[in-house]
Amino acid sequence: MIRFEALQKVWPDGTCAISDVSLEIPQGQFCVILGPSGAGKSTLLRAVNGLMRPSAGRVLIDDVELNIATQRQLRQRVAMIHQHFNLTNRMSVASNVLSGLLPTVSTVRALSGWFRPEHRQKACHLLDRVGLSPEHLKRRAGDLSGGQQQRVGIARAFMLDPEVVLADEPVASLDPKISRDILTLIRDAARERNATVLCSLHQIDLAREFGDRIVGMRDGRVVFDGSPADFTDDRVQALYEGARWEDPPAADDAGTQPLPALAAS
Ligand code: ADP
Ligand code: MG
Numbered sequence: 001m002i003r004f005e006a007l008q009k010v011w012p013d014g015t016c017a018i019s020d021v022s023l024e025i026p027q028g029q030f031c032v033i034l035g036p037s038g039a040g041k042s043t044l045l046r047a048v049n050g051l052m053r054p055s056a057g058r059v060l061i062d063d064v065e066l067n068i069a070t071q072r073q074l075r076q077r078v079a080m081i082h083q084h085f086n087l088t089n090r091m092s093v094a095s096n097v098l099s100g101l102l103p104t105v106s107t108v109r110a111l112s113g114w115f116r117p118e119h120r121q122k123a124c125h126l127l128d129r130v131g132l133s134p135e136h137l138k139r140r141a142g143d144l145s146g147g148q149q150q151r152v153g154i155a156r157a158f159m160l161d162p163e164v165v166l167a168d169e170p171v172a173s174l175d176p177k178i179s180r181d182i183l184t185l186i187r188d189a190a191r192e193r194n195a196t197v198l199c200s201l202h203q204i205d206l207a208r209e210f211g212d213r214i215v216g217m218r219d220g221r222v223v224f225d226g227s228p229a230d231f232t233d234d235r236v237q238a239l240y241e242g243a244r245w246e247d248p249p250a251a252d253d254a255g256t257q258p259l260p261a262l263a264a265s
Contacts, residue, residue, distance in 0.1 A: 001027050002048060002164060002196060007057035009043050009220075017043040018054070019220040025196055025213075027062075027163070030187055032211035033200040034224075036240060039217040041200035045166045048198065049078045061164060076103045079157035081186065083169040085149040087156075089142025093132065096141045096152050097123040100159030119159075126155035130185050147178040151185065158189050165190055167199040171206070179203070183210045204236055 002025040009018040017040045025031045033041045046052035047059050050071040059066045061074050079100070087096045098115050105115070115123075127136065130151040136144070141152055150170060157165055167186055171179035183199075187210055190197045201207050207214050208228040216224030216231070216239040224235050 001025065001060075001062055002198065003058075003060040003063075004044070004047070005058045005060070007044070007047060007059065008055045009040075009047070009052060010055045017220050018047075021057075021220075021222055023215060023222065023225070025198065027196050028191070028194040030190065030197045030199065030210060030212045032207040032214045033198060033217060034202065034204065034207045034211075034214055034239070035200075035217035036202065038219075040220040041217055042168050043220075044217070045080075045168050045198055045200055048164060048166055049075055049080060072103075076160060077162055078164040078166060079160065079162035081150070081153050081157050081165065081167040081170045083172045085146070085153045085173075087141040087149055087152055089140065091141060092138050093127065093141050093144070093152050094120070094123055094137040097127060097155045097159060100156035104160065122159065123155065126158055127152070129189065130155050131181075146174055147182065150174065150178075150182050154182070154185050154189060158193070161193055162195055165195050165197045165199075167197060169200050169202065172202065179206060180209075204231075207231070 002023075004021050004023045007018050007021045008016075010016050021040075021044065033044060035041055043052055047054055048061070048066070050066055061077065064070055064074060066074055088099070091099075098119060101115065101119060124134065124137070128134075132148065132151055132155075136148070141149060144152065153170075165186065170186065171182050174182060183206060186197060186199065189195075199210070208231060211228055214224065214226065214228055214231050215222055216235070218239060224231065224239055226235075
């Protein structure tokens with residue numbers, strides 16, 4: 001379970017990215033954080049793995065407060081999937097997946113490339129699970145398509161059997177068909193382990209399709225919190241009121257363009 005208690009983040013330049021957010025996300029829930037660009041989605045997610053230190057309020061994972069003393073231990077239970085995959089492009093697919101163990105393996109061992117046989121086996125199993133064949137293991141990660149790179153990112157995230165998976169716009173760089181495949185993989189892998197997922201998205205249709213719950217954010221505040229069925233067109237409009245459509249970002253997978261992003265005016 002993740003709990004945000006009166007969380008606030010004011011950046012040094014005075015930008016208030018998060019204003020008084022209190023939420024409780026039960027274990028095993030797939031919770032979508034939806035909102036226009038600049039709403040505070042990434043800032044909120046980064047509070048859960050200690051990459052963002054709040055100005056006020058607390059984040060708790062299973063009733064343990066995230067702070068300097070607990071950060072190291074809690075981080076091992078939280079994995080992250082990134083919009084731009086964040087793989088080491090010149091390293092092999094296998095090494096990238098194994099790097100998911102880094103919070104628990106010494107840097108010396110990781111640099112030497114020595115991992116236990118059971119860890120190698122687990123990496124192979126996870127790659128198979130996300131639909132990559134053994135022939136991909138030795139390929140340079142940077143040579144894969146965007147969709148394949150995100151599959152590697154998912155396998156890496158699940159190496160430590162995380163209790164919490166943070167996915168920050170995991171499909172923003174992918175076309176709609178691949179986006180569904182990727183979100184299905186994240187959802188299914190999380191369900192198998194009863195992991196909690198906090199997934200930021202800007203696509204309304206994907207939020208409705210994949211979220212057990214949708215938390216709509218705007219200007220650092222929660223303006224909607226409910227089930228996809230409750231997220232009616234009126235509520236969508238309220239969330240994006242004043243927003244404008246902007247040009248869609250370029251897709252890095254072959255095929256159609258991604259759905260247009262919504263941006264605050
Ligand atoms: P989202 O992920 O929903 O697009 P962010 O969490 O990235 O939103 O940003 C929320 C607000 O905080 C925005 O106004 C953004 O410009 C600001 N912001 C994010 N990171 C920083 C930073 N490191 N320094 C200053 N302002 C920031
Ligand atoms: Mg963001």
